[in-house]
Amino acid sequence: xxxxxxxxxxxxxxxxxxxxxxxxxxxxxxxxxxxxxxxxxxxxxxxxxxxxxxxxxxxxxxxxxxxxxxxxxxxxxxxxxxxxxxxxxxxxxxxxxxxxxxxxxxxxxxxxxxxxxxxxxxxxxxxxxxx
Numbered sequence: 234x235x236x237x238x239x240x241x242x243x244x245x246x247x248x249x250x251x252x253x254x255x256x257x258x259x260x261x262x263x264x265x266x267x268x269x270x271x272x273x274x275x276x277x278x279x280x281x282x283x284x285x286x287x288x289x290x291x292x293x294x295x296x297x298x299x300x301x302x303x304x305x306x307x308x309x310x311x312x313x314x315x316x317x318x319x320x321x322x323x324x325x326x327x328x329x330x331x332x333x334x335x336x337x338x339x340x341x342x343x344x345x346x347x348x349x350x351x352x353x354x355x356x357x358x359x360x361x362x363x364x
Contacts (some may be wrong), residue, residue: 250287257283261345268334270341277345281305282352298356305349312342 257280264273281304285297294300316325316339324333330340 248287248290250283250290253279253283254287257281265338265341268337270337273338273341274345274348277308277342278348278352281308281345281349285353296357296360298353298360300353301349301356302353305346305351305353307346309343309346309350312339312346315339316343 257276257278260272260276261280262276263269264271264276281301282297284304285294285300288294288300289297316336320333320336320339324336330337
């Protein structure tokens, strides 16, 4: 008797990453466009982490950490550029977080980017010290 009838080693197993990419993208869209700060940050981190995971699993990247650094850096820089181009410089204060919808959403994207850069940096350091 076979434990798993109909399955053989010639077929690859399904990857879980596309589900997490879709979930992260959906949560980040809901969070950013509706203005739910924690949902936006979590969704963007899930999206970036899933991209790093899917690229590593498919063999396009050897490790997920550089991809996580790149996605986080791109998100943070793009949000900062949009903020500088669209908002007056007087809006860039901690007291304004939560006041203006655009500024709050941009802060959520920057926070998610910074967290991903930190995760990628810590992961790279820990991976190198383990060797």
